[in-house]
Amino acid sequence: VLFSIVTIWEGSLCGLRGEVRRHAMTEYAIRFFVGGLVVSAFAALGDVFRPKTFAGLFGAAPSIALATLAIALLKQGPNYVAVQGRSMVIGSIGLCLYSLIVCYLIKSDLSAKSAALLASIVWFAVAFGLAWILWGAV
Amino acid sequence: LIIRIDFSGLWQSHWYEYAVRFALGGLMTAVAGLISNLYGPEIGGLFLAFPAIFPASITLIEKHERERKEKAGLRGLRRGKEAAALEASGTVIGSFGLAAFGMVIWLIAVISPWTALIGAGAAWLIVSVLLWSLWQFRARAAPDRMS
Numbered sequence: 001v002l003f004s005i006v007t008i009w010e011g012s013l014c015g016l017r018g019e020v021r022r023h024a025m026t027e028y029a030i031r032f033f034v035g036g037l038v039v040s041a042f043a044a045l046g047d048v049f050r051p052k053t054f055a056g057l058f059g060a061a062p063s064i065a066l067a068t069l070a071i072a073l074l075k076q077g078p079n080y081v082a083v084q085g086r087s088m089v090i091g092s093i094g095l096c097l098y099s100l101i102v103c104y105l106i107k108s109d110l111s112a113k114s115a116a117l118l119a120s121i122v123w124f125a126v127a128f129g130l131a132w133i134l135w136g137a138v
Numbered sequence: 139l140i141i142r143i144d145f146s147g148l149w150q151s152h153w154y155e156y157a158v159r160f161a162l163g164g165l166m167t168a169v170a171g172l173i174s175n176l177y178g179p180e181i182g183g184l185f186l187a188f189p190a191i192f193p194a195s196i197t198l199i200e201k202h203e204r205e206r207k208e209k210a211g212l213r214g215l216r217r218g219k220e221a222a223a224l225e226a227s228g229t230v231i232g233s234f235g236l237a238a239f240g241m242v243i244w245l246i247a248v249i250s251p252w253t254a255l256i257g258a259g260a261a262w263l264i265v266s267v268l269l270w271s272l273w274q275f276r277a278r279a280a281p282d283r284m285s
Binding site (some may be wrong): 007027028031032033034035036037038039040043044046047048049050051052053054055056057058060061062063064065066067068069070071072073077078079080081082083084085086087088089090091092093094095096098099100102103106107109111112113115116118120123127128131135137 | 141142143144145147148150151156159160161162163164165166167169170171172174178180182183184185186187188189190191193195196197199200202207218219221222223224225226227228229230231232233234235236237239240241242243244246248251252254255256258259262267270273274283285
């Protein structure tokens with residue numbers, strides 16, 4: 001159901017039909033399973049390592065990036081992947097400030113879930129703000 | 139400070155907690171691909187550093203730590219929050235490693251794509267572990283300032 005929704009969404013925006021739509025659906029199914037596996041593997045690593053601060057490094061593991069970039073290398077080629085890597089640096093700055101704010105909010109007595117969800121605004125503001133300032137990509 | 143491996147951490151999670159991580163990770167990877175396809179690699183690339191499963195992970199850590207303390211008859215609320223804050227501070231350091239990952243991909247992918255992917259993974263690990271060690275060293279040298 002999920003892949004159908006994603007594919008229909010893309011299809012309606014890009015005008016995909018028939019065979020092309022089926023290919024797109026397979027692509028998203030592969031992305032889902034590869035991404036789910038890599039993310040779960042890194043999350044499990046984060047569960048077994050101690051101390052907690054070291055385990056926290058796995059919260060910023062390149063799990064989604066590894067799955068996405070490997071598929072992009074096969075599908076779109078190295079130039080496309082290089083551009084994604086450049087944007088990823090900007091996204092990482094957003095992640096750094098995001099986790100700093102999460103840390104601060106938790107210490108200010110907010111629950112971990114509320115802090116993590118509320119601070120998402122910071123990630124969007126920093127990532128999209130920097131992308132707009134640096135190359136007007138928004 | 140010594141890095142330890144404690145497999146009991148794996149059994150603290152329920153099966154559905156692993157399922158949630160798998161689903162969130164898979165969904166975010168599919169959505170990152172969709173955004174790249176629709177709006178181009180500049181915007182799609184940003185989402186490769188999006189904290190997709192971080193809220194779920196940090197919530198689980200807080201919950202597990204609280205439950206562990208409550209089983210021992212103690213109030214675990216504060217301990218749960220401390221554990222979650224420590225995890226978040228580790229992610230601050232890890233984000234520098236993630237930036238190094240992106241930089242290696244950006245600079246080397248055009249020259250040698252698969253080497254770039256492997257090199258980027260190594261860069262993430264080296265930068266993250268080095269910065270974490272440095273941070274621990276400073277925390278031990280000046281505990282009052284780092285707390």
